[in-house]
Amino acid sequence: MAKAPVLTPQSEDFPRWYQEVITKAELADNGPVRGTMVIRPYAYAIWERMQAEVDARIKAAGADNAYFPLFIPESYLKREADHVEGFSPELAVVTVAGGKELEEPIVIRPTSETVIGEFMAKWVQSYRDLPLLLNQWANVVRWEMRTRVFLRTSEFLWQEGHTAHASQLDAHEYAMRILRDVYADFMERELAMPVLRGIKTRRERFAGAINTLACEAMMRDGKALQMGTSHELGQNFARAFDISYLDDQGAQQTCWTTSWGVSTRMMGGMIMCHGDDAGLRVPPRIAGTQVVVLVVRDDENGSVSAVAGRLAAELRDAGVRVRVDADTSTAFGRRATDWELKGVAVRIELGPRDVEGGEATVVRRDQRAKLTLALGEVVARTPGLLEEIQRALFDEAETRLVDSTSAVTSVAEAKEAAAVGFATMPFDAVGEAGEDELAEVALTVRCLQTADGGIPEDPDGEGLVAVIGRAY
Amino acid sequence: MAKAPVLTPQSEDFPRWYQEVITKAELADNGPVRGTMVIRPYAYAIWERMQAEVDARIKAAGADNAYFPLFIPESYLKREADHVEGFSPELAVVTVAGGKELEEPIVIRPTSETVIGEFMAKWVQSYRDLPLLLNQWANVVRWEMRTRVFLRTSEFLWQEGHTAHASQLDAHEYAMRILRDVYADFMERELAMPVLRGIKTRRERFAGAINTLACEAMMRDGKALQMGTSHELGQNFARAFDISYLDDQGAQQTCWTTSWGVSTRMMGGMIMCHGDDAGLRVPPRIAGTQVVVLVVRDDENGSVSAVAGRLAAELRDAGVRVRVDADTSTAFGRRATDWELKGVAVRIELGPRDVEGGEATVVRRDQRAKLTLALGEVVARTPGLLEEIQRALFDEAETRLVDSTSAVTSVAEAKEAAAVGFATMPFDAVGEAGEDELAEVALTVRCLQTADGGIPEDPDGEGLVAVIGRAY
Structure with missing residues (x-):
């Protein structure tokens, strides 16, 4: 008699396989409050290794860790118009504390650009104070409609970096450095996950950013997962929070800021990139x-x-x-x-x-x-x-990524190809209308790359290639 | 011309010295929401070293790290009567999320016995699952009336350990082990702070505990600071959350649980134990x-x-x-x-x-x-x-602790002696009435010890010595 499989086979029902492996491998449980999660010791040991590796790279990039409050006055969120519009629907709000109704409601941080901006404004006075490179490891809360353990939870753990610079170029270069030398390097070396490096289209940008850089990975079902992002915020937050400095000529200048983060969502990526019908396959370098x-x-x-x-x-x-x-x-x-x-x-x-x-x-x-x-x-x-296994997992994932990516020339072809993997085509041939059309069948432009797979220097540049896929 | 001092001298106004050194050494700022704090990079680097040292000792004691949700259903808090009574006045409550009024208000964890108890009940089935030794590093929120950076803030960072055991003895021994081998050892070796190890009187116990073990340190103004606590919770939470197991005879038994924590409050202790009129003196072992x-x-x-x-x-x-x-x-x-x-x-x-x-x-x-x-x-x-300096800081603090502690025989004498340091006297001679009398002049029994300064095995035992002091 053949043994019953321990898990639903991936080919039969991938989302079900994902839920089952999380439960049976004792990775996580759903918390009592909707959309929250309990990270169990076996998974937390992996998360600790992820943290240590990312943290070392952040420090090597010159940023210092700090900690800012969980609580943000509601008024702060409203100072940057796109930001408040992007996050308002997802906020959890404290209205009662110490047994009393609060005069001003308090928002639980969905991200910390606003509260950190307030302190950057205090701490930055002169060009000598720049760049100001900060990072924090923290929990954040976003009240999402549909949640899934690790991938999209009401509360999740992450690091969020926030930096202020004297020039747009310096901010741009730092955002690029984080994406390449911190995030992509970590994901490929430690998580054994090949990632595409690119930028988001206008509609997919972070709320308040002028450019969003992203790492995208392919899961074993051919779908895409955004693994980490690095945002150029231009002067949007610097103006809203008055982050300015005296330059070496004695003139007042407005800063350029960035923000960037990776989260417990990477656990979901690691599971879906490497796991097979028998369960997880944890890359040795990050295994507890x-x-x-x-x-x-x-x-x-x-x-x-x-x-x-x-x-x-x-x-x-x-x-x-x-x-x-x-x-x-x-x-x-x-x-x-x-x-x-x-x-x-x-x-x-x-x-x-x-x-x-x-x-x-x-x-x-x-x-x-x-x-x-x-x-x-x-x-x-x-x-x-162990090193051989680490490499084999990477190679297997890379082969799948390459084999499941098809170059196409029209949105119609892209729809077909992206049903089983990624489709690439000139972004000029997609356009805003094409993005609308893709959205109708739950496809998105995951990122834009240069013709040779690099990160575009100019978000509005010509000749960019759109990578199209279904996303988690 | 004599230089103006950088800081208000400690002898003139110790609390003011504390605030000034925190600001001028760039340790922390007040957050925008009442009672919250921003931990700046220089202090956060010290906190990271504290975490690493405590974490290594916790792991050596066999506990695994995990992560439980920030959000707790309000109803959970109510299941343990003393616990809800102790924490209700300090709760921050989320009533609106995702743009809608919530059906059941959500409490932001002031501590996690309740939510962790719920999962312990799920995970513990048999005596083979015991002891279950968990720890988490997290932020918690307590809406305190009077706040002071690091010492008492609305939000603070800490670790909270939670364990379930098959017997009262096993729970007792583990709570003792944490206090001695994790907390006191860390504080003396790494923070260069001598600490008294003892138990709390009934009125000073944690809300829901049957016994609270504590480490108490003396600050440079002679006042006491509770640096860490380890609680025997008896079967109070196990009954409230139904944490039970099948013993090796097949009979259903109720578990015995413990909880224990140290927090960013230790930063305040380090500052006030070692700092002098010129500023901080950071023990080399935990210095960034x-x-x-x-x-x-x-x-x-x-x-x-x-x-x-x-x-x-x-x-x-x-x-x-x-x-x-x-x-x-x-x-x-x-x-x-x-x-x-x-x-x-x-x-x-x-x-x-x-x-x-x-x-x-x-x-x-x-x-x-x-x-x-x-x-x-x-x-x-x-x-x-550096080792010499580490030792010198410890020795100086220990000498002060010894020199500023007076053995007395009456509550009246204790009041006098505790105005400048600690007073010790037989607990039998204090009694409940004595504790009331001390409270009138802001004095408390910081802890009870055996005659030779050890931790009493029996909280209601005879011949215990009360250490009396003014507390932060």
Whole structure:
């Protein structure tokens, strides 16, 4: 009798597969308040690694971490017209505090341009104070109509960078640097996710931005996920909050600002980019657990568990993040399936016969392939194996991205091609009317690129290529 | 002419000194919404180090990080009677979201026992699932009447641990372990702050706890600051949220839970425990910047800045967190004063004559003492010097704590002694009436200890010693 699959196959119902893997791999639960989520320890350990890697890159780009309040006076939001229009429908509002009705309602930050703008105005006086490069790790709240764990939740965790510059060029270059050297670099190296780098069309821009740079990834169902954005805000917020400085000639000038963020949404991207019908496949570099040593069965002396413990200690000394599963009161098959579900990159199986023969069965999660190694070899081979798996996951995702992207020449063709992947075509041939037409069938221009796949320097430049897809 | 002091002397007006040092050392600003704060980069870097050190100890104690929602249904708070009574007056409530009035108001977490209890009930089924050891780093909101930056703010950052156990003893031992091995160890080793470990009296307990363990420190004005607490919650929350398990005999049992937290309030403690009339003194182990290399004046060739840069690079290689201040357009004295204000442990001053003579002036911030070192010696000597400063700060604080604590025998004597420090006396001789009398003059029993300064095993035990003081 064939075993029933642990999860609904991806090809049958991808969204259902996504929900099931999140529950069964113990990644997250829905919170009691609509659209909120509980991030469970197994997923949070991955998020912590994501944070550490992104944070190191942000610091290398010269920004300092700080923390601004969760609470924003409602009036602040209203100072930038596009911004308030963009966020008003999604706000959660505190009207009662300390048992009393508040005089001015307080908004829970949906993003912090406004409150940070207020303090930038205070802190920036002279050109010597520029650029001012700030970042914060925080929770934000957006009351979305349709929510889905990690991808779109009422509350989510993110980092938001906010910078002020003396010139448009400096702001532009910094926004580009963040997208390329922080976000895309992190996503490709650590998450093993190839991403397209481009800019958003006018209608897809952040509320209040003059240009939005974005990283877009392709999921295993061919749909797109926006993984991170970096916004040039021009002087919109600087004027609204009076962020200005005295230049070296003694003249008062208005600053140019940027903002940029990545969030727990990346967890959703990682799941849908790499996961297969057996569960998650967590790239080793961001995995909380990279290797599990699984005691298949033990003898009366507990000698298999003892060997497993020693092996794990040696792996740990070699810098591997490893766990031992010696819970032989649960059936071996059940435990093996659970570790596959959780996507641990390497499973080392040890039974009495292995120990006797001085061998171990090593299972690569990415290929679900087994190899037999001499016990003495395992520690030396594992770090290289983890790197190989990291690379294989990236290569597989990149091949899919390339194979599922079709160059087309008309909106009609784009509709057909984007039903299963991405379509690329000249943006001139799409136009505003084309974007309307695409929207009718839930397609959007995910980003605009130069002919050779680069980030356009000029958002209104000519010869840009539109990447069209269905989006999460 | 004597220079005007940078700060109001502590002896003149300690609270004013505190506010001034926070502003002038660029630690924090008041946020736009009442009682909120902005944590500026210099302070946030210290907070990040505090987090890293506490987090490592929490993980070593076996707890896993997770994340629970900011939003709690109002009804959850009401399930534990003492808890709702304790927190109701301080709640911030969301009544409108997504443009609509909510059916059930949402409370912004003042602490997360309730929402975490709800999920513990889901996750704990059998004795094999116990103990369940969780922690989260998060922001919480308590609408306090009188706020003060870091010490008592409407929103603050903290970690809150929540655990469920099979027995009261196991819960008790874990709460003790957190207080001793995580909190007290961190505070003494990293913050260089000696802390008293004890338990709270009945009236000072956490709302819903059967026992509250606490670390109490003495500030430089002789007042007490509660630095961290660890609560035994008995079965109060387990009953309210139905956190139960099947024991190994197949019988249904109710769990025993704990909760414990430290917050950005520790920043306030660090400031008030170590700071002097010249500003902060940040213990090197938690300082974002441990050493500043200060270019006093440069020659035309920029050779002093070059030497400063090389020295800083060598210090960095030796594991020292160092910054160079080569901003010679600002007067040297002004910059030296600013680095004193910011409390950087070691200042290395370099001018043209020093460089020529192969020397550097090294200034210890803790003693404000200068020594001259050969340039070639600086790198080798600095790590040891930082350790010495760390120890000296602890010793100074410990001496003050000991010298400012008086053993007394009556409440009348306690009132007198606690006006300038701590008073200790037998708790039996205080009693409920004594606590009332102390409260009239703003004194409280900070904690109860055993006769030899240990943590009482039994909160209602005999022979306990009350430590009495004025509290922040």
